[in-house]
Amino acid sequence: MISAQKIQSLVEAALPGSQVQAEDTTGTHDHFQMIVVSPAFEGKGMVERHRMIYAILGAAVGGAIHALSLKTLTPSEAEKRS
16 A cells, blocks of 8 residues: 555655645545646656656556556646646
């Protein structure tokens, strides 16, 4: 099992300056929804951004994390959505 807080901490540590929101959507510690806002995403497409997150979470994806919904934004994209 993995917690939303642990996932959030892992991503924040790997992508300094990022804002991460992770939520356990079912209460079973295996289905998560994440919003990650990071300057590291500048110039990268959605697939590349998602691969960055999967690389950070490593073997947990497909193991302890059964389902992961990702929304990845640059700071300017996040600002436009506000």
